[in-house]
Structures are given as structure tokens and as C-alpha cells.
Amino acid sequence: MTKNRWSDVLWGSQSKALYLMVAAAMMLLAMLGSREIWTQEHRWADIVFGMFYRQDFLHPYLNDANYYDKPLLSYWLIAGLSALTGKLSTWTLRLPSACAGLLAVWSIYRIGFNLFNKRVGLLAGWLLLTTFYFIFWGKTSSADMLNLGGTLFAVAWYVEKRNAITFFNYAVFFLILVLTSLCKGLVGAIVPLIVIFPDFVMNQQWKKHLNLKIFLAMVPALVVYVLPFWASSHYSTDNYTENGLYLVYRENVLRYFQPFDHKGPIWTYFLWLPIYLLPWAVFFIPALLTLKSRWKTLTPNSKWLSWSVLLLFLFFTLSGSRRNYYILPLVPFAILMTADWILSASAVLPSRNEWAGKTAVTFFILMFLVFDVIPPLFGAAGGIKAFAAAVKNSAADTRPWGQWNIVMLDPESKVRFYLQLPPTVKDYPILGVYRKEQTHQSLLAAWPMLKDKHADVIYITRKSYEPLLRNILPGYKVVEAPLTLGERVFQIENPNAPVAFISRS
Numbered sequence: 001m002t003k004n005r006w007s008d009v010l011w012g013s014q015s016k017a018l019y020l021m022v023a024a025a026m027m028l029l030a031m032l033g034s035r036e037i038w039t040q041e042h043r044w045a046d047i048v049f050g051m052f053y054r055q056d057f058l059h060p061y062l063n064d065a066n067y068y069d070k071p072l073l074s075y076w077l078i079a080g081l082s083a084l085t086g087k088l089s090t091w092t093l094r095l096p097s098a099c100a101g102l103l104a105v106w107s108i109y110r111i112g113f114n115l116f117n118k119r120v121g122l123l124a125g126w127l128l129l130t131t132f133y134f135i136f137w138g139k140t141s142s143a144d145m146l147n148l149g150g151t152l153f154a155v156a157w158y159v160e161k162r163n164a165i166t167f168f169n170y171a172v173f174f175l176i177l178v179l180t181s182l183c184k185g186l187v188g189a190i191v192p193l194i195v196i197f198p199d200f201v202m203n204q205q206w207k208k209h210l211n212l213k214i215f216l217a218m219v220p221a222l223v224v225y226v227l228p229f230w231a232s233s234h235y236s237t238d239n240y241t242e243n244g245l246y247l248v249y250r251e252n253v254l255r256y257f258q259p260f261d262h263k264g265p266i267w268t269y270f271l272w273l274p275i276y277l278l279p280w281a282v283f284f285i286p287a288l289l290t291l292k293s294r295w296k297t298l299t300p301n302s303k304w305l306s307w308s309v310l311l312l313f314l315f316f317t318l319s320g321s322r323r324n325y326y327i328l329p330l331v332p333f334a335i336l337m338t339a340d341w342i343l344s345a346s347a348v349l350p351s352r353n354e355w356a357g358k359t360a361v362t363f364f365i366l367m368f369l370v371f372d373v374i375p376p377l378f379g380a381a382g383g384i385k386a387f388a389a390a391v392k393n394s395a396a397d398t399r400p401w402g403q404w405n406i407v408m409l410d411p412e413s414k415v416r417f418y419l420q421l422p423p424t425v426k427d428y429p430i431l432g433v434y435r436k437e438q439t440h441q442s443l444l445a446a447w448p449m450l451k452d453k454h455a456d457v458i459y460i461t462r463k464s465y466e467p468l469l470r471n472i473l474p475g476y477k478v479v480e481a482p483l484t485l486g487e488r489v490f491q492i493e494n495p496n497a498p499v500a501f502i503s504r505s
Contacts (some may be wrong), residue, residue: 001003004299005355005357006357006358006360006361006496007131007234007354007356007357007375008215008357009143010122010123010126010361011034011118011120011122011123011126011357012118012119012362015118015119015122016160016471017109017121017122017125017367020105020125020126021102021105021127022103022127023158023302023364024101024102024129025102026368026372027135027138027364027367027368027371027372028098028101028102028135028139028452030042030372031099031372031373031375031376031457032094032098032139033089033091033092033093033094033386034089034094034151034375034376034379035090035139035375036379036381036383036384036385036414037090037093037141037414037418038140038414039140039142039413040142040414041090041093041094041140041141041142042141042412042414042416043062043067044074044075044078044093044141044418045141045397045416045417046061046062046063046095046413046416046417046423047060047061047062047067047075047080048075048082048088048093049078049088049115049420049423050062050078050423051075051422052062052079052088053422054080054423055268055496056199056237057075057076057079058073058231058232058235058236059236059237060072060075060290061234062211062422062424063416063423063426063427064423064426066240066241066242067242068232068242068243068247069246069247069251070143070183070184070185070226070251071182071183071184071185071229071248072182072228072232072244073141073146073179073182073186073228074096074143074146074183074184077096077146078092078093078095078096078141081095081096081379085198088121090141092400093141094140094141094194096146097137097138097140097142097145097146097367097410098138098139098143099137100138100145100146100148100149100150100386101134101135101137101138101145101148101149101215101428102149103149103150103152103153104128104134104138104145104148104149104153105125105128105129105157106118106125106156107149107153107156108124108125108128108152108156108332108335108336109122109124109125110156110315111152111159111336112124112159112336112339112340114156114159115159115301115304115305116299116301116302116340119334119338119342119343120339120343122339123342123343123356124230124332124335124336125338126360126364127280127335127338127339127356127360128331128332128335128443129281129364130280130359130360130363130364130367131276131277131278131279131280131331132278132279132327132329132367133276133278133331134148135183135277135367135371136363136371136488137325137328138437141372141438142182143158143183143217144184144325145327146183146184147180147183147185147187147188147328147329148328148329148331148332148414149339150176150177150179150180150188151180151188151191151192151195151329152332153176153180154173154176154177154180154192155192155195155196157169158192158196159174160242161173162199162209165208165209165211166213167213167216169215170213170216170217170218170501171217171220171221173217174217174218174221175220175221175224176192177189177192177193177221178224179224180192180227182225182228183193184440185248185251185252186253187246187252187329190315191312191329193317193359194308194312194315195308195311195333197311198231198303198304198307198311199304199309200309201305201346202300202303202304203300208291211321213265216317221392228244228246229245229248231245232244233245243381247361248468249307255320255321256319256320256321257320257321258320259319259320260321261321262321262322262323262326263320263321263322264321264322265322265348265377266317266322268317268323268324269313269316269317269326269327269330270317270325271320272324273313273330273331274332275324275415276324276325276327277331277334277335277338278333279359279363280335280338280359283338283341283342283352283356284335284337285339286336286341287337287338287341287342288337288339290341291306292389294427295345300304302337302340302344305321305340306337307332307336308333309330309333309334309444312329312330312333313330316330325446330435337339342356343438346476363499371455376484377485377486378484378485378486379484379485379486380484380485380486381415381482381484381485382411382454382481382482382483382485382487383481384414384415384418384480384481384482384490384498385482386482386495387415387418387479387480387482387497387498388415388418388419388420388480388483389499390479390482391419391460391479391500391502392419392460394477394479394500394502395458395502396503398502398503398504399456404457405454405456405457405458406419406421406425406457406458406460407409407425407426407428407449407458407459407462408421408427408428408461409428409447409459409460409461409465410427410428410429410430410461410462410465411427411461411462412462412496412497412498413427413471415498428446428447430446438464438468438493439468440468440471440472442468443465443468443472444472448467450472450473452502453473453503454475455503455505456503457503458501458502458503459473459476459500459501459502460498460499461498461499461500461501462495462496462497462498462499462502463480463481463493463494463495463496463497463498463499464495464496466478466479466480466500467485469499469501474502475504476503476504477501477502477503477504478500478501478502479499479500480497480498480499481494481497481498481499
């Protein structure tokens with residue numbers, strides 16, 4: 001093989017798109033359900049479980065509270081998979097995100113292929129597949145990877161079909177925008193339109209696309225978009241007070257211009273974009289810094305891509321509401337810009353191409369270990385799933401599980417999912433006082449129900465409260481979460497591990 005053997009196989013003379021997609025499937029689908037629920041996944045778990053519990057798929061609740069902060073489609077995808085498999089699990093929670101990640105890899109390949117050539121498309125696909133935060137969100141249940149996959153697919157469709165002026169192509173494009181927007185919000189439509197805008201202006205695409213067909217094609221897409229909100233409002237119940245379309249305005253328009261939370265500083269994305277591009281920030285930064293000196297030699301498509309990245313960055317930065325992961329939709333376009341730079345001078349600087357190949361292989365292996373190998377090993381033989389089974393087995397010694405009343409004394413939110421508790425089970429948090437600073441008296445003040453004990457109650461709490469609760473609940477059977485393999489090997493004590501106090505009466 002040649003000196004650049006890895007780049008030859010991945011995006012050079014011996015490359016195939018099949019290799020990229022098989023590697024993406026391995027990375028995103030392997031051990032998908034093995035990790036315990038983390039970050040914000042408990043929201044999707046609670047909301048979808050509540051939909052099945054109430055047999056109401058039009059009104060999302062977070063536990064027992066109205067929660068229409070996101071449109072319905074991301075919940076419906078999980079619910080549909082759960083209905084097909086017969087179980088709501090961590091695998092069905094994450095599969096829509098993983099599939100969206102696969103769609104994103106294929107879409108970035110097609111964009112690079114059509115704007116430049118096959119090599120740039122494959123290189124961009126491999127760069128995206130070995131970007132840490134892309135894999136992080138691709139294996140996490142949320143709307144963020146659905147949004148990323150949809151926006152990339154919309155741009156890929158535009159690039160493929162921009163010279164085929166048909167009603168069908170327009171209708172599909174707008175349908176992609178609508179479905180993406182029904183996952184996270186209007187940003188799913190805004191990002192592709194910002195990316196396309198420089199092509200409309202620089203290459204005068206507006207002259208052939210501003211026609212009657214494009215406006216007629218918007219009509220079915222608008223109907224599809226409005227339909228879930230109409231159904232939610234039309235079939236609303238007396239106790240559901242949130243309006244989905246108003247919350248679209250609140251979460252997308254009002255938050256942008258008059259933010260009510262998540263007010264990150266103006267420099268937020270100057271810091272987080274390079275972090276979200278790791279490890280490829282080391283290539284993106286010089287590509288960005290040399291852009292001015294290279295501008296006259298850039299192809300029209302390279303200039304289009306550069307303008308798109310700049311406009312997207314300005315769009316997110318000028319928003320009044322900023323959080324680090326809001327920048328995620330910009331990542332693939334920065335990756336495309338980086339891939340174009342790497343290969344644009346590879347004939348002059350072949351080492352750039354060679355180092356990109358070595359980096360891609362190295363980080364593919366590292367990412368696979370970090371996301372697909374280490375977490376299952378670390379969490380083996382214990383954890384919250386084993387805790388849920390132990391609690392149900394111990395409780396069954398006294399009475400059937402269905403005859404117990406569960407009281408949640410500030411456990412982690414994910415405990416509810418593993419115990420499959422209905423939304424009617426309330427959580428009693430401790431507000432205003434840090435958990436480690438509690439006393440016997442402060443716990444009784446925060447949780448007065450501990451003074452009036454009942455024989456059919458199981459209290460679920462955190463390990464940090466266990467010593468004090470042992471004195472408050474003497475004679476109760478205590479069930480702790482078994483230590484995982486990683487916790488035993490590294491002697492880690494988790495103060496947030498779940499603990500159950502089961503009445504022996």
C-alpha cells in the first residue's frame with residue numbers, strides 16, 4: 001500500500017461509500033441500549049411512558065406537568081418503535097437519534113460529492129463520524145440529532161435536485177423541513193434556508209427557483225406541520241393548558257429576541273464551536289485563518305460553503321439564548337469546509353492528507369472504545385437496572401408490587417424509568433439546600449410524610465440521604481444499587497446511587 005494508505009482506503013483510490021456507512025452503523029448502533037439513561041434522556045423516557053400510560057399521544061406531560069416545550073414527532077418516533085418492539089427501553093429511546101446520525105453521515109457525503117467530488121464527500125463523512133460530540137448526541141435520546149440529520153438531509157436534497165425544477169422535488173424539500181421542525185423547532189427549517197441562501201444570491205439560483213411551483217409545494221408541507229398542533233388543540237382535555245403553536249413561538253422566536261433563560265455570553269460559540277469540532281478543530285482553525293488569503297483561488301462552491309458557515313455562526317451568536325449544544329447544526333458544515341481545505345492542497349502538502357487519514361483511524365478506534373466498549377464494561381453487573389430488579393424482588397416478599405405505594409424522596413429522575421413508575425407517583429425534591437448539608441431535622445421538615453409511616457410504602461431516595469434515613473426509618477429493609485464493575489475496580493462511591501427503604505410490615 002502507499003504511504004497514505006489510510007486516506008487511500010477511506011477517501012482515496014481504494015475507498016467506497018459502503019465502508020463509511022458500515023463504520024457509521026457500527027459506531028452508532030453498537031451497544032446502543034447498554035448505557036444507563038444520562039443527561040436529558042429522562043425527559044423523553046418520562047414523556048413517552050406517560051403517553052402510553054394515559055393512552056394520549058397528543059399532549060406531552062413531564063411526569064404530571066404539561067410539557068409541550070418540544071413538538072411531538074421526536075416522542076412519536078420513540079413511541080412507534082416501542083409499540084413495534086413491545087417495550088419502551090433505552091434502545092428504543094436512542095434508536096431514532098442513531099438513525100438520524102446515519103442519515104447525517106450519508107447526507108454530508110452526498111453534499112460533498114455533489115459540491116466537490118467523491119473524495120471530499122467521503123472525507124467529510126469520516127470527519128463527522130469521528131467527531132466526539134456528533135457521536136455523543138447520536139447515541140443520546142433527544143431531538144438534537146434528529147434536528148441535525150434533518151437539516152443535513154434537506155441541504156443534501158437541495159444540492160442533488162437544484163437543477164431539477166419540479167413540484168415533487170420542491171414538495172419533498174419542504175416536507176423535510178417540516179418534519180425536522182416537528183422534532184425540535186423552527187431551527188430545523190431555518191438552518192437549511194441559511195445554508196442555501198448564499199447559493200441563491202451568489203449563483204443567482206433565485207431566478208429559476210422563484211416560481212409558482214415552489215409556492216404551491218409549500219401548501220402540503222404547511223398542512224403537515226399544522227396538523228399535529230391542530231389535533232392537540234382540537235382534542236385537548238380540560239387539565240391541559242399549554243398551546244403547542246404558542247410554545248413554538250415562545251421557544252423559537254421569543255427566546256431568540258427576548259431570552260428568558262439560557263443567556264450564555266456573546267462569546268459562547270467562539271469557545272464551543274472548536275470544542276464541538278474536536279478532534280478536527282486542529283484542521284478547521286487553520287482552514288478558517290487562511291480563508292482570506294485563499295479566497296481568490298476558491299471555487300464558487302467553496303465560497304458558498306464558507307459564507308454558509310459564517311452566516312450560521314452569526315445566526316446562533318446573535319441569538320439572545322445561547323447554550324453550548326445549540327451550535328451542533330453548524331458542525332457538519334464546518335466539517336465540509338475543513339474537508340475541502342484538507343484536499344484542496346493535498347498535492348502540494350500530501351502530509352495534510354496523510355495526517356487526516358491517521359487521525360480519522362485513531363479517533364474512530366478511540367470513539368468506539370469510549371462510547372461502545374468502556375461504558376458497558378464499566379456498568380456491568382450492577383447499577384440502576386439491577387437496583388430496580390432487586391427492589392421489586394425484595395418488595396414481593398411482603399406483598400405484590402402493584403399493592404405498594406412509592407414515595408420518591410429526591411432520587412435521580414432516571415429511577416422512575418427503570419422502576420416503570422406511573423406519572424401519578426410524585427417526586428419530593430429538596431429545594432434551596434445542598435443535599436450534603438442535610439440533618440435529621442431538615443429531612444423531616446422537607447419530607448413531613450416520614451412522620452406518618454404506612455406499611456404499604458416504599459421510599460426511594462439517594463445514597464447521600466441513607467445514613468439519616470436509617471435513623472428515621474428504623475426496621476425498614478434497605479436495598480442499595482449493586483456496585484457496577486467499574487465502581488468496584490476503581491472504588492468509586494456514588495452519592496446519587498438509588499436506595500430503597502421497604503417496610504417489613
